[in-house]
Amino acid sequence: MYNRKAQISEGITWIVATIAIIIILLVSLFFTSFSRKDKEISKDFFSDTINQKSFLSYLLTKENEGGIIYSKIKTDEDLSNFNGNMAIKIFNGLYKEKYSQIWIGVSRLGKGVLGGTSLNGIENDFFGKRPSSIVSGPMGSVAYKDSYSSILPLKKETFAEIIFAKKSG
């Protein structure tokens, strides 16, 4: 009687151990299946440095009055009628389909969160408000927007900036 009870107890131990081993294996297989997806390297692994070429050439383009766009933006600290429309023609024309939002304008270095510094864009008539780098998610969560920017210094703490916000998915 006691011998049978001991055998049953020992058998149950082995069954539990088997189930534990199988669960550990299944969990491992489950996480391994995710690593297979990671082997697909994202197309957006590198930022589009080619767009920065367009931005630099845009800033070097001469305005009707003679000076280059960079100098005009530096003086005005804003986009003018000529260079604003020119920016729309170049950047919306070339990249609008690829990005969810493009913003070009003047940004000033200001106070950011937790005592740090951040760029605060000046709203302009052509591209509106500078898009926030943080987007709100579900359940009150926040996340960094998948975007990148290029800046070129104009004056102390003032920059010409272009932002490309990537399309989600």
Place this chain on the structure above:
Amino acid sequence: MILGKKGAEKTISIYWFAILIIVAGAVVYMVASVYGQPYDVRQIESDILANNIADCISEGGYLKEKVLNDASFKENFLGRCSLNFEAADFPGTNGEYYAEINFYDFDSENKINFEVSSGNLNLKQFCEIKGRTNPACSQKSFYVIDKNQQSYRIDVTAVVNKADKNV
């Protein structure tokens, strides 16, 4: 009693052997699933190729001299851009790369009759077709001016095949 103990030990041995096979099988499957499939880096390679071509024809915001309408650039495009389209790992193919540059007048949007291309032209048709085994294609455009303030749109197409070692 002694025979019963021996029988139990035999059963446990078979059990352990079965567990060993299951664990070894799972480990082999996991290792094979992680390392058995190659990384497909062709899209990145074609992006880098397109970027390098863009760097080759424009510098500091200006279109480089002796590029547009220069016959020697057209003839020796690969050499001038320090590109090598030979793929030693893919013998017997017609080439694993294709690159093309098209120039447009930015204001009129008219195509300038100066097209530069090199490599396996047959790969270009796959830019319109999506598929895991198809060649990776990068089509990029940028705005550039020359020293005389003439503005252009430049379209760069770079295609990389190399499907055998990436898919």
